[in-house]
Amino acid sequence: MGRPPCCDKSNVKKGLWTAEEDAKILAYVAIHGVGNWSLIPKKAGLNRCGKSCRLRWTNYLRPDLKHDSFSPQEEELIIQCHGIIGSRWSSIARKLPGRTDNDVKNHWNTKLKKRLMKMGIDPVTHKPVSQLLSEFRNINGHGTSSENFVRDFKTEPSNNSILTQSNSAWEMFRNTTSHESNYNSPMMFTNPTSSEFQATTPFHISSHSNHLLNGTTSSCSSSSSSASITQPNQGAQAPVTTFCWSDFLLSDPALPLDSQTQVVGSSATSNLTFVQNENFNSQGECSSQKIASKASGSCHSASSFVDEILDKDQEMLSQFPQLLNDFDY
DNA sequence: AAGTCACTCAACCGCAGGACG
DNA sequence: GCGTCCTGCGGTTGAGTGACT
Numbered sequence: 001m002g003r004p005p006c007c008d009k010s011n012v013k014k015g016l017w018t019a020e021e022d023a024k025i026l027a028y029v030a031i032h033g034v035g036n037w038s039l040i041p042k043k044a045g046l047n048r049c050g051k052s053c054r055l056r057w058t059n060y061l062r063p064d065l066k067h068d069s070f071s072p073q074e075e076e077l078i079i080q081c082h083g084i085i086g087s088r089w090s091s092i093a094r095k096l097p098g099r100t101d102n103d104v105k106n107h108w109n110t111k112l113k114k115r116l117m118k119m120g121i122d123p124v125t126h127k128p129v130s131q132l133l134s135e136f137r138n139i140n141g142h143g144t145s146s147e148n149f150v151r152d153f154k155t156e157p158s159n160n161s162i163l164t165q166s167n168s169a170w171e172m173f174r175n176t177t178s179h180e181s182n183y184n185s186p187m188m189f190t191n192p193t194s195s196e197f198q199a200t201t202p203f204h205i206s207s208h209s210n211h212l213l214n215g216t217t218s219s220c221s222s223s224s225s226s227a228s229i230t231q232p233n234q235g236a237q238a239p240v241t242t243f244c245w246s247d248f249l250l251s252d253p254a255l256p257l258d259s260q261t262q263v264v265g266s267s268a269t270s271n272l273t274f275v276q277n278e279n280f281n282s283q284g285e286c287s288s289q290k291i292a293s294k295a296s297g298s299c300h301s302a303s304s305f306v307d308e309i310l311d312k313d314q315e316m317l318s319q320f321p322q323l324l325n326d327f328d329y
Numbered sequence: 330a331a332g333t334c335a336c337t338c339a340a341c342c343g344c345a346g347g348a349c350g
Numbered sequence: 351g352c353g354t355c356c357t358g359c360g361g362t363t364g365a366g367t368g369a370c371t
Contacts, residue, residue: 014340014341015339015340015341015364015365016339016340016365016366017339017340036355036356037356037357038355038356049341050356051341051342051356051357052340052341054356054357054358055339055340055341056339056340058358059339059340060339060340087360087361088359088360089359089360090358090359090360101358101359101360102338102339102340102360103338105360105361106337106338106339107338109337109338110336110337110338111337331371332370332371333369333370333371334368334369334370334371335367335368335369335370336366336367336368336369337365337366337367337368338364338365338366339363339364339365339366340362340363340364340365341361341362341363341364342360342361342362342363343359343360343361343362344358344359344360344361345357345358345359345360346356346357346358346359347355347356347357347358348354348355348356348357349353349354349355349356350352350353350354350355
């Protein structure tokens with residue numbers, strides 16, 4: 001059973017669009033505007049599926065689209081958004097005027113995901129791999145499973161996460177994207193390098209570094225991604241949760257020692273702050289991963305958390321001495 | 330010069346949800 | 351409430367292209 005096809009697939013053209021076809025779409029839309037896409041191919045004289053026409057328009061022909069490469073600010077925004085809501089590309093794209101979900105998705109898959117992986121960060125959870133390994137061992141309690149995890153990570157990084165994105169975070173993000181389409185939205189992301197990002201708005205992510213965007217393979221200090229999310233309406237009462245990549249990286253044995261030193265230096269200006277409230281975490285517990293738990297105090301003290309990670313890393317290293325050398329992206 | 334490989338990105342596919350009769 | 355149609359979305363594919371051997 002299943003849904004009937006939207007059009008007669010055998011009689012419609014597929015594949016790349018020609019300039020003539022583009023011109024027909026543009027001419028039609030210029031006169032009539034966008035409407036019922038299932039009728040547009042016929043009216044515009046195109047032998048294409050309506051869905052294909054809509055996609056061509058939304059992803060390529062729309063006059064408000066940018067066709068240049070992504071700026072560092074845009075890239076950081078994508079990384080930050082992905083860390084919060086995962087692969088909700090359309091929502092992320094709404095934060096980037098002139099970019100489509102397809103653009104963002106492609107850029108993530110071809111550039112940003114690889115960049116994070118090279119830096120030893122799981123592109124799904126945005127956590128250091130060593131931490132995931134520790135957590136995975138806690139779940140399974142046996143090294144053999146961890147070995148499988150490592151193998152899977154190396155072969156198919158996009159599907160190996162043992163953790164899920166925070167649905168609560170997504171709900172909050174979605175609520176702020178329902179009535180915005182650009183930087184002047186209720187949810188803002190700030191970046192000192194771009195004045196458009198400066199936020200005076202209810203919800204913002206502030207970035208104080210472009211470490212991720214410098215994308216080097218030599219130093220993990222570049223992984224000190226940072227952001228803060230605040231909701232002033234409740235911020236005064238809400239517990240503030242601060243997350244620093246550097247805290248994880250300090251305990252990341254994959255890092256060279258001097259890189260860790262650099263991380264210490266960068267942590268002062270690089271942190272991710274979650275102001276939790278009932279919308280963000282209605283459970284009142286550490287459901288938003290241990291990322292948020294480090295400094296929350298409600299789940300672990302900061303020192304015990306770091307100590308725990310260090311202990312786990314040491315334990316992991318003792319069992320898999322060659323493990324970290326195997327990460328050769 | 331030719332073949333191979335890796336990468337990018339436009340386009341496709343199928344599903345879900347909303348609107349409407 | 352139900353069925354149909356349309357749109358939006360995320361995952362995937364494959365043609366095109368450049369780098370490399």
